[in-house]
Amino acid sequence: MGCRLSELILDCRDPELLAGFWCAVLGYTVLDREEGGVEIGPPEGFGGIAPTIIFSPTREPKRGRLRLHWDVSPTDRDQDAELERLLELGATRADVGQTGEESWFVLADPEGNEFCLLRTRIRPARP
Known part of the structure; x- marks a missing residue:
């Protein structure tokens, strides 16, 4: 195997709101906060079976359907x-x-x- 998904990054207007929502959905915890962004992941942290998710702040609104x-x-x-x-x-x-x-x-x-x-x-x- 060459690669594995380790992190997913989502630009959003309110990283704290989405981090709380997705922690509750997935059973994740907050792993890090940096420069307005929030990283969440499984309790064992980065590098495990499941990828972490980083909610990165942006001022731009979402436009249309997500491509992913x-x-x-x-x-x-x-x-x-x-x-x-x-x-x-x-x-x-x-x-x-x-x-x-x-x-x-x-x-x-x-x-x-x-x-x-x-x-x-x-x-x-x-x-």
Whole structure:
């Protein structure tokens, strides 16, 4: 293997807001704060199985759909229960042209960044 994803960087208007949201969604913790940005990741920190996420501050608003989006899968509950949990955390339903027949839900985080909640339950990413 040549490379592995180690970090994902997302420009956003409110790094603290998104860090809190995504920590709750993924079970991550805040690993670092630097120059207005916030890095979150699994409790074991950088370099583990799952990549860390850096929320980097920008003044520019989001324009249109993201060219890259995240898919998340439930780990300890079914899709319907996870959907309710994500909505309670501040996710909103998003319409990107889906038919309604999909096996996933399209959602948006508090800044409108789209992500999908898949049906398949997977094991947590822990070593």
